[in-house]
Amino acid sequence: MEVVSLVNGCSGNTAGKVIICKAAVAWGPGEPLVIEQVRVDPPQKMEVRVKILFTSICHTDLSAWKGENESQRAYPRIFGHEAVGIVESVGEGVTEVAAGDHVIPLFNGECGVCRCCKNPNTNSCEKLGVDPTKSTMILDGKTRFTTADERRQPIYHFLNTSTFSEFTVLDSACVVKIDSEAPIKKMTLLSCGLSTGVGAAWNTANVEAGSTVAIFGLGAVGLAVAEGARARGASKIIGVDVNPQKSIIGKQLGITDFINPRDSDKPVHEKIMEITDGGVDYSFECVGNLEVLRTAFLSTYIGYGTTIMLGIHTSPKLLPLHPMELFSGRKVVASVFGGFKGRTQLPHFAKQCMEGVVKLDEFITHELPFDKINDAFQLLMDGKSLRCLLQI
Ligand code: CXF
Ligand code: ZN
Numbered sequence: 001m002e003v004v005s006l007v008n009g010c011s012g013n014t015a016g017k018v019i020i021c022k023a024a025v026a027w028g029p030g031e032p033l034v035i036e037q038v039r040v041d042p043p044q045k046m047e048v049r050v051k052i053l054f055t056s057i058c059h060t061d062l063s064a065w066k067g068e069n070e071s072q073r074a075y076p077r078i079f080g081h082e083a084v085g086i087v088e089s090v091g092e093g094v095t096e097v098a099a100g101d102h103v104i105p106l107f108n109g110e111c112g113v114c115r116c117c118k119n120p121n122t123n124s125c126e127k128l129g130v131d132p133t134k135s136t137m138i139l140d141g142k143t144r145f146t147t148a149d150e151r152r153q154p155i156y157h158f159l160n161t162s163t164f165s166e167f168t169v170l171d172s173a174c175v176v177k178i179d180s181e182a183p184i185k186k187m188t189l190l191s192c193g194l195s196t197g198v199g200a201a202w203n204t205a206n207v208e209a210g211s212t213v214a215i216f217g218l219g220a221v222g223l224a225v226a227e228g229a230r231a232r233g234a235s236k237i238i239g240v241d242v243n244p245q246k247s248i249i250g251k252q253l254g255i256t257d258f259i260n261p262r263d264s265d266k267p268v269h270e271k272i273m274e275i276t277d278g279g280v281d282y283s284f285e286c287v288g289n290l291e292v293l294r295t296a297f298l299s300t301y302i303g304y305g306t307t308i309m310l311g312i313h314t315s316p317k318l319l320p321l322h323p324m325e326l327f328s329g330r331k332v333v334a335s336v337f338g339g340f341k342g343r344t345q346l347p348h349f350a351k352q353c354m355e356g357v358v359k360l361d362e363f364i365t366h367e368l369p370f371d372k373i374n375d376a377f378q379l380l381m382d383g384k385s386l387r388c389l390l391q392i
Contacts, residue, residue: 001042002017003018003020005020005021006021006166014088018041018042019040019166019167020037021165022036022165022166022370023036023038023145023155024078025076026075026077026079027076028067029067029073029075030065030067038078038145038148038155039145039148039152040145041144042169043091044091044092044140044144046091047091047139047170047171047172048087048091048097048170049167049169050086050088050103050168050169051085051086051087051167052084052163052168053083053085053086053391053392054188054392055084055163055188055390056083056193056388056389057080057082057373057387057388058192058220059288059312060132060159060312061081064132064158065377068314069315071133072133074156075156076155077155077158078157078164078165079158080165081105081107081159081162082163082192083161083191084104084187084191085168087101088167090172097175097177103177104175104176104187104190104342104350105161105174105175106161106175106337106343107159107160107337108125108130108336108342109129109171109174110123110173110342111125114126114127123340123345124336128160128173130160131160135158137169139171143155143157161174163191165392174342176347178190179347179350179351179354181354182353182354185364186353187350188387189363190346190353192337193220193224193363195340195346196336196338197220197221197222197223197226197338198224200221200284201225202228202232202338203338203340205335207281210234211232211235211281212234212236212280213234213238213282213283213284214240214272214296215238215239215284216240216295217240217286217292218239218243218249218255219383219386222241222284223249223255226239226254226255227253227254227359229282234254236256236280237256238255238258238272238275239255240258240268241258242262243260245383247260252359268295268299272299279305280301280305281300281305282305283296283306284296284308284310285307285308285311286311288311289311293307293320297320297321297330297332301330302329303330304330305331306332307332307333308333309332309333310335364389366379366385366388367389370392372390373390
């Protein structure tokens with residue numbers, strides 16, 4: 001097969017050829033990513049090869065990179081699932097996108113034909129839904145990345161996307177075309193964090209005007225929940241975080257009240273009960289901590305309050321609830337990708353973002369060149385960034 005190397009920036013016609021380009025490869029849990037040349041195979045049947053323009057880091061990348069969940073370990077691997085790019089070429093049978101289209105990668109794909117895709121009440125996809133344990137393409141169980149040296153070692157995929165690379169190959173169910181007029185850099189946010197948070201408020205909870213909300217964990221996802229709740233007209237949006245800095249950015253993004261558990265003279269749920277006269281209508285757990293999840297549950301109004309779980313838990317654990325507690329009428333639900341069906345619903349959300357329904361700029365706290373990806377990981381770990389955009 002013909003090979004084209006992009007080492008010196010040469011491009012030309014690359015369709016049907018192996019591309020040698022730059023990627024950030026994880027060689028082991030917690031080891032700094034290595035920027036190196038990798039081989040990227042052409043897209044196969046119903047696959048798409050995308051030139052990634054911008055990518056950013058989400059906590060899911062962080063926890064997978066650390067190897068926090070054993071069943072998800074596969075190295076070498078290319079992480080990354082929040083990005084935006086341009087279609088370079090498409091494989092046999094792909095009709096919905098073409099070379100040159102601006103696309104958002106979807107870690108939670110939408111095949112469009114399975115029972116879940118046909119059901120309007122879920123954004124699960126039986127074929128290409130999110131699966132952190134999967135590390136190869138579904139067509140043949142192989143990788144499209146290999147090392148550029150003579151060993152040609154397979155490099156594993158991550159979350160259907162693997163965006164920490166100049167080029168990546170995705171199943172066509174895992175890309176959605178966006179308006180070429182959309183501000184491409186900001187559209188990166190829609191690939192995970194912003195859609196996950198705003199969608200959790202809009203689609204999963206269906207926050208109504210005048211309702212009350214508590215958000216535990218004010219990272220990008222938690223703050224996107226706040227933006228979603230603000231846009232819906234929630235009357236009280238309580239942010240809870242141990243980092244006092246979050247009250248400042250929180251106030252710019254819809255938070256009306258801030259609680260730092262470390263400064264609180266009483267359990268946080270009691271404080272929330274007090275300021276909302278009995279509990280919030282909706283609480284969102286964006287940390288991935290069982291104790292926090294219980295507090296979020298206890299913060300909702302007895303009889304109908306709903307807790308939406310967004311934080312990821314690193315190893316299999318049980319919910320911190322006695323089953324009888326659910327007879328109180330309180331509910332707990334989880335939300336993936338904000339309940340959005342990626343291919344059918346994201347273009348409309350992108351349009352709403354362009355119209356200014358939710359704020360985007362505030363979420364981009366840093367920008368760095370791709371080569372500085374390890375610094376961007378550090379910023380996120382230190383709680384200093386919401387999103388650091390990496391230009392590839
Ligand atoms: C997560 C949601 C839970 C499974 C892994 C991906 N979402 C985005 O980061
Ligand atoms: Zn994510």
